[in-house]
Amino acid sequence: MAQQHITLISYGYFGKQLLEQIAEAVRQEFKFPVNFKESHLDLSEFFDPGRRQYNGNKILHKLDSLAMPDSLKTIGLFSVDLFIPILTYIFGQAVLNGQTGIASLYRLSNERYGIEPDEKLLPERFTKEVIHELGHTFGLIHCMTPTCVMRSSTYVEDIDQKNRNICHLCREKLPPVIPYKIVG
């Protein structure tokens, strides 16, 4: 039986260093091996010209339908502006207790808000966002602990307030950890 793993699929260009940083953090947090994949998706079908944004719900459904059976959880990484019909924007979303999630870098950069770029902050925010969405796929809901990565973030500054780790209260709710071997 194939080793269970978490898959990060990049839709668009992300630096290798950024992807490795995210993978390492995910590995540490969830104790599963992490696979990378690059893929292509025609995003035009998810584009809403009226809002000039991409429909996160539809993208998530699409990714869910493409889910790989050998991957325990899959997170699609994007760099476009995501929305869901009722909200002006989202940083990411996931199927609670499901297999798939999405996260976007688009609204995480300082420049977007007219602030000086910060080379360290952006990967850190994206990492937290990916771990947050993965937490949802593992059944975790939003946590009230201020430093827990599962705390809801509605502004980008909220993401900076929390750590990239799951707090002990949320960790107790995670399914039992399956030990893994790092291969290669």
Place this chain on the structure above:
Amino acid sequence: MAKKISILVVDDEESVRDSLSNWFVEDGYQVECAENAKKALQLIESSYFDIILADIKMPGMDGLEMLRRIKSLRNDAIVIVMTAFASVNTAVMALKDGAFDYVTKPFDPDDLSHLIRNASKQILLAQENETLKNKVISLDSVEDLIGNSEAMKKVLKQVESVAQSNTSVIITGESGTGKELIARAIHANSPRKYYPLVSVHCGALTESLLESELFGHEKGAFTGAMYNRKGRFEMADSGTIFLDEIATISPKMQIELLRVLETKTFVRVGGNKETSSDFRVICATNRDLKSMVDQGTFREDLYYRLNVVNINVPPLRERLEDIPLLVDYFIKKYCNAMNKPLIIIDEAAMQRLEEYPFPGNIRELENLIERAIVIGNGKKITLKDLPFGKDMIDNSIESLDDFEKTFIRQILNKYSWNITRTAKALKVDRVTLYNKIRKYDLKPEE
């Protein structure tokens, strides 16, 4: 663990329902969705939702009509309406119809979070308020008012009828009959029950202390007045003030009290600003105020101002049939308080209690039972646990005449004022008994 907040999302667009549902589920709420107002109303009738998030524009019944129907089903329902930017005027109408808030589609994630958080806070506050109200009711419950006798039933009926009004009440009765409990019962059953019941024992305070206690004082009003202090009348605002031992207040205080009762305003000691307070007055005394008025020691105008309704609490000797109930109640009360298993009382001890005149009334009976539980064997209260006989000290009886009077009255009551049977029981002839009745001015109770 706290109950999960439940949310009903009502919107004809599936994508909106799905988006909101996913968002709320991730936040840990319990979510259900309805695609139209009809289905939403069916769900609301069959299940309880803390928050209803509804679109204003829907085919069939619109959100406004649905809001009105929800409010007629459950007036306390928290309804948040969702509206497109163009229909803000409609949203304002919704607010006037009782919506909690409105939000314009599409909304910022932060706005949605704030909105739901505020609504949740409101729900929690309402729940907390309900819990506290129940606690207040249980604190003020009048379970200590025990009695099945006709005399007690009459008192309870009076309490019930007077509680709802705002009138002044004087509670009369011998010491230890439970006058303060009656005052508590009136307050607890009145519309003022969620406000304070402030008790003042007038007899325990000197004139100047009572004045400062009742009206409050300003800083520096007298030596030791280091701070401004609210008086009891101010504290009793919207509630009830209970003035115990009202007969003991001085003539000067009687005038001041009359003025406060008439105007419901007063000035703090050392102050010059009039303060008003909306309070109800209940007084108690073990003295005959009417005869004090006749003697000129109590102001007639104050007497009539206070004595709108008079409740006379009967002494225990006039409701002997309540003794077993009271004994049972005090045994439970003190066994629980002392963490002891429940004990019983033997027949002889109970009979002795039923024959005793209890000049100290219920307070005396309570003390007797408490003492018996403390010194007893922990299984049964027997005659030897009761301090009758040589140990018995009845503070209210100070002379042989007092004792004789009390005893004869008790036996007369026991035999329903049948002179022949009472004389026989007392082992005296009927003429002697008549003479004693005349001497002590004994009369059958009504």
